[in-house]
Amino acid sequence: MDIEDVKEYVRCKLDVFTPNCELQCEEIGDGNLNYVFRVRDVNSGISVIVKQAGVTARISDEFKLSTDRNRIESEVLLLQDKLAPGLVPKVLQYDDVMSCCVMEDLSSYTILRTALTDEQRIFPLFADHITTFMANTLLLSSDVVMNHKDKKAAAAAFSNPELCEITEDLVYSEPFKNHNSRNDVFAPNEHFVEKEIYGDDELRLEAAKLKFQFMTNAQALLHGDLHTGSIFVTEKETKVIDPEFAFYGPMGYDIGNVIANLMFAWSHATAVNARTEYVQWLEQTIVDVVDLFRTKFTALWDASVQDVMAKEPGFRAYYLQNVMADSAAVAGLELIRRIVGLAGVKDISSIADEHDRIAAERVLLTAAKRLIKNRNEFEAGADYIGALKQAQHDVNWKTGRENDEQTSHIDYMGR
Numbered sequence: 001m002d003i004e005d006v007k008e009y010v011r012c013k014l015d016v017f018t019p020n021c022e023l024q025c026e027e028i029g030d031g032n033l034n035y036v037f038r039v040r041d042v043n044s045g046i047s048v049i050v051k052q053a054g055v056t057a058r059i060s061d062e063f064k065l066s067t068d069r070n071r072i073e074s075e076v077l078l079l080q081d082k083l084a085p086g087l088v089p090k091v092l093q094y095d096d097v098m099s100c101c102v103m104e105d106l107s108s109y110t111i112l113r114t115a116l117t118d119e120q121r122i123f124p125l126f127a128d129h130i131t132t133f134m135a136n137t138l139l140l141s142s143d144v145v146m147n148h149k150d151k152k153a154a155a156a157a158f159s160n161p162e163l164c165e166i167t168e169d170l171v172y173s174e175p176f177k178n179h180n181s182r183n184d185v186f187a188p189n190e191h192f193v194e195k196e197i198y199g200d201d202e203l204r205l206e207a208a209k210l211k212f213q214f215m216t217n218a219q220a221l222l223h224g225d226l227h228t229g230s231i232f233v234t235e236k237e238t239k240v241i242d243p244e245f246a247f248y249g250p251m252g253y254d255i256g257n258v259i260a261n262l263m264f265a266w267s268h269a270t271a272v273n274a275r276t277e278y279v280q281w282l283e284q285t286i287v288d289v290v291d292l293f294r295t296k297f298t299a300l301w302d303a304s305v306q307d308v309m310a311k312e313p314g315f316r317a318y319y320l321q322n323v324m325a326d327s328a329a330v331a332g333l334e335l336i337r338r339i340v341g342l343a344g345v346k347d348i349s350s351i352a353d354e355h356d357r358i359a360a361e362r363v364l365l366t367a368a369k370r371l372i373k374n375r376n377e378f379e380a381g382a383d384y385i386g387a388l389k390q391a392q393h394d395v396n397w398k399t400g401r402e403n404d405e406q407t408s409h410i411d412y413m414g415r
């Protein structure tokens with residue numbers, strides 16, 4: 001739909017607007033896939049969001065995508081609102097024919113990535129909100145809690161092969177091989193990526209194991225793309241949006257995405273010398289996301305576990321340990337794919353100083369490798385901060401040595 005179509009559509013389809021009302025409409029989408037319109041009644045001030053899925057991705061016709069993703073997104077938002085009340089926008093209606101969903105307008109909120117990267121704002125309740133969202137939506141949609149036949153029916157209803165294929169390609173394959181020749185590596189780090197990522201056999205083997213785990217472990221109904229661009233915030237509230245990549249997959253995929261994207265914010269803040277209070281809040285938020293998730297997951301497990309064998313002593317600890325290891329690995333994969341692969345993040349691309357960006361990328365790639373290879377060692381939130389600090393130290397040490405050896409500017413940039 002174009003802007004005039006959207007006005008006509010909501011006038012006809014929505015009770016909240018009268019047939020003769022005066023409407024304003026603008027296209028506000030900044031994502032990679034869809035078209036997002038805000039429509040407002042000039043007199044009443046009432047506004048809604050209309051999100052429409054096209055047959056190709058907004059960023060490139062190369063991605064041919066089923067419009068069924070709009071049905072999945074709408075149904076998942078309705079379900080998540082039951083599992084984690086108040087943490088997703090309200091869906092007013094969705095329409096299979098037009099592949100569009102009408103939902104609550106969150107214009108008083110800010111996208112978390114923008115608030116962190118451009119504004120360095122602190123959100124004291126974010127870790128609490130996002131861990132409630134993840135513990136509830138993941139555990140309560142799993143076989144641990146659900147009737148197993150209902151869970152299998154849900155897994156079939158939310159089968160999402162085309163969006164999963166994007167993730168299988170962009171997260172789990174291309175960053176390690178560049179076989180489709182569409183990676184987007186920052187030129188001064190090309191040699192570093194060739195050696196440390198494409199050239200690391202052990203890393204590629206672990207990525208292969210993780211890819212098949214992503215494709216086969218139908219553990220819980222994931223959001224599927226839970227980065228800071230999929231989260232709206234105010235100081236008091238959090239709303240998770242855009243679950244069009246939702247499907248039944250490993251829980252760690254959502255948790256690892258949240259952690260990695262907070263690491264991107266941390267990396268940006270460090271590169272631009274953000275104020276200490278803000279950097280400390282980001283570090284504490286990474287710690288809290290991991291530790292609060294564990295606490296909430298454990299309490300919710302005890303309150304809601306249904307499966308007879310899942311009640312065996314020791315099984316909860318075994319299950320959670322696997323989820324935490326997957327989360328660490330996915331955090332590493334997300335860090336690598338956003339630096340090496342096709343879909344970057346502005347936290348990194350907006351670092352203006354070339355040397356700062358070179359260092360920021362190398363620190364995150366170094367931490368990412370540790371997160372993937374040593375994933376079983378990441379249990380508590382502090383482990384993630386330890387990996388970042390260790391990587392910072394390793395990269396500074398190597399850079400210092402290169403400078404001591406009077407490596408030329410060009411050599412250093414290209415190494």
Ligand code: SR1
Nearest residue numbers: 032057063166170225343
């Ligand atoms: C072609 S889509 C590229 C990326 O945008 C989405 O938000 C997902 O993260 C996907 O990988």
Ligand code: MG
Nearest residue numbers: 031225230242
């Ligand atoms: Mg999205």
